[in-house]
Amino acid sequence: MGKTTGFMEYERIEEGYKPVGERLKHYKEFVIGLDADQAKIQGARCMDCGTPFCNNGCPVNNIIPDFNDLVYQQDWKSAIAVLHSTNNFPEFTGRICPAPCEAACVLNVNNDAVGIKSIEHAIIDRAWAEGWVQPRPAKHKTGKKVAVVGAGPAGMAAAQQLARAGHDVTVFEKNDRVGGLLRYGIPDFKMEKSHIDRRVEQMKAEGVVFRTGVVVGAAKDPLGKGSKVTNLAKETVTPEELQKEFDAVLLTGGAEQSRDLPVPGRDLDGVHFAMEFLPQQNRVNAGDKVKGQLRADGKHVIVIGGGDTGSDCVGTSNRHGAASVTQFELMPMPPEQENKPLVWPYWPYKLRTSSSHEEGCEREFAISTKEFMGEKGKVTGLKTVQVEFKDGKFVEVPGTEKVFKADLVLLAMGFVSPVATVLEAFGVEKDARGNARATTDFDGGYATNVPKVFAAGDIRRGQSLVVWAIREGRQAARSVDEFLMGYSDLPR
Template sequence: MGKITGFKEFERQDETYRSVIDRVKNYNEFTVPLSDQEITKQGSRCMDCGIPFCHSGCPLGNLIPDFNHMVHQGEWQKASWILHSTNNFPEFTGRLCPAPCEQACVLGIIEDPVSIENIEKNIVERAFKEGWIKPQPPKTRTGKTIAVIGSGPAGLAAAQQLNRAGHTVTVFERHDEVGGLLRYGIPNFKMEKGIIDRRIKILKAEGIIFKTNVNVGVTYDVKDLKAFDAIVLCGGATETRSLPTPGIDANGVVQAMDFLTQQTKVLFGKEVENQVMATDKNVIVIGGGDTGSDCIGTSNRHGAKSVVNFEIMPKPPGERSPTTPWPFWPLKLKTSSSHQEGSERNWLINTKEFVKDETGKLIALKTVNVEWKMVPGQRPQLIEIAGTEKTWPCDLALLALGFTGPESTLAEKLGIKRDARSNYIAEYGKYQTNVKNIFTAGDMRRGQSLIVWAISEGREAARQVDLFLMGKSELPSKDVTGDLVAM
């Protein structure tokens, strides 16, 4: 695949960024694309490696060496066809996926892995530019109707696959725009919302019906779902995690998702009451993941006085840890573009109190340094280090602590069983709940996870729904090893 000696001739090249001073002035994407010639070289780095572990690294089972080879050959349209055969929305994953495929790349054992994610992004952008991505409505309809609840990546993938099978699909979204967390949870500087809109335009042209501002179980009676032959629940894991810490009720302690959603709505002219702003404030972001990074980038664009990041876990190593050898997802330090824009990062630190003044306004955080005691056969123990107490001035604390699981409303009203972690129970590979015509996929089933897993589960659930309704299915699937099975 690619050029036989390409991995020896060409070094990995990634997109660069516009300068910090320029990009923090707005909320636009700021990557500087590589030339087509350079992308061709990057595709040429893909090795003819016999067993392409990138396949198993990718939850979608993307045919990575195949589309890399087409890019190397200059066959961009064929590359797009191969890419879309397993991935409904490569424009999303090409921007937002942490690329587990690259961490499983064979070349990555000895050198920098193939830049798979960026190649993927360039393929789909070229395809949109050339007009190769067109609506493909089904030639016939089955007469079956399906409700998909939630319009995030899992819901959209399930909807498109089921529509391709000829079913009539209605997608319900409780917010005013389609996209789920892609729309309001991901800042515009990471993915401009026009990227979502152009794909939704394709889906609508294919015959998918979208209904926004419809909160099933709240503003829409679940009894009305009986009109559908099958239901797919893709509502995500949206219950945010908080802290059992004194002063958590202070005015100035804000959930990250509220902060990010408000900013995106304001950016697009939506009415938001009492928007939380970081302007001229000492901001502390609690949580070191992607959402915390997004809060840092947004705070910098607001013009924060200072931005500090707390993480309770140890600082990861700079290189792959021996505890996560190739081809597993590595434990190593990740520095995002938002971190580079300006933030003080602190590891092994625990918040002990949110300090507020007499009016209830947040003015500081009290912390203590910690360490993790590892005892074989037991859960790690968090140990506070005496004498490390510190008070930090803080006007805005953003809680980026992840999610505890999906909301309970639909489970309670539809009679869906949940597990100990509140996830909706449905066997992996089957996606069918205890209510026979109700299926679930994505974060609602597996808990907080990656966008690539959401798309994969949406596709797989669609096939199971099709089998349930029709007794057979021509929708593609992959088995648990990641290999495509016969259609």
């Protein structure tokens, strides 16, 4: 633990933000991380709680009390060793994870949780600055070859683990750059892409081969019917070719089938999926030229969907210079403070205000869109109604119809399943939600019904968090290693 009485002496210290007026002028990160002294104080607040619920609340089971104590002792090099023992990419999670570990913190029962995420952020940034993050190539090669299909966080974590076990790993990615939704979904102001790039260089030094611009199976619109995304892949590889060349194949694609809103007027120009809008700005930030980029400049923007993707659309629209931004949420407004005795140590249901909301956004709760209105083929507004939940379903509240002005509507209502092309090409069985059917059992975990084909990440569990993708990638890597070698020394 940290200081014995630290949790009674010190208050939680939040990471800071640069001023709104300053950060809206660019797409760089704007979070002000903790300095060494602040991180030490936060580490001192970690208490000797006997059972560290934070460890169980974290999907990768970070050994949180240990690295908190090491930061308090100012042993930063040991702290990054502990952190890396469970998490391949703490610079990703230290920036964009919602921190279920903090919800599970014992101090959170009747006080403010330890700032675990901010400590993790401080540890990994210090480690990169000090040059402690180095390639760890395998000492011995196994002669086994593994194909990883999908270069998001699940695929990256699995590939790194398998390469360190001595296997020859090739990662296939349909996009022109590695990272999946980390690269082309999460805005740069939340996580700059240099963090992905330096991990890719580390993994290349460890023997991982990346083949970008390659579709495995038949090429298909990545967002499903109705989207206007162009597939940038330049090469197609068949499942048969992979199964012939490699000893094992691990599918780690995303849950990219966006949830649609099939109401009248859906085909009007100006109504788009969030994943048409967000990747374009990321490409522009990377120096690409995007013809006909979707822009929010001077427009009245409606974002339908109250989650993180919707929040990302809000932040990006404000940086474009939108005239107004309004975000719709079907559910009623949550309470500002959760009922801790009822929900702890689980993820609480409460009102969450993101940094993007603070930059300028009207939020509408318990609202449903009935129709997209337009003139000359272009969207001009939305017809809505308030709803309430009764008898297991949403019902309209009479007399609450309203029209909102809109020049751009972004659908950010989540993702329903993986795009089925890859699973169908391999003949992988799907569950009721359209995900790859594969269990997480210790014996044969992550294996599909197809011999030597495994699945992990969002393609298996559905839309989820980056930290869950890293967990599944690591666990699947162990299962693949066991399949190839009969045993595995990789952590699960």
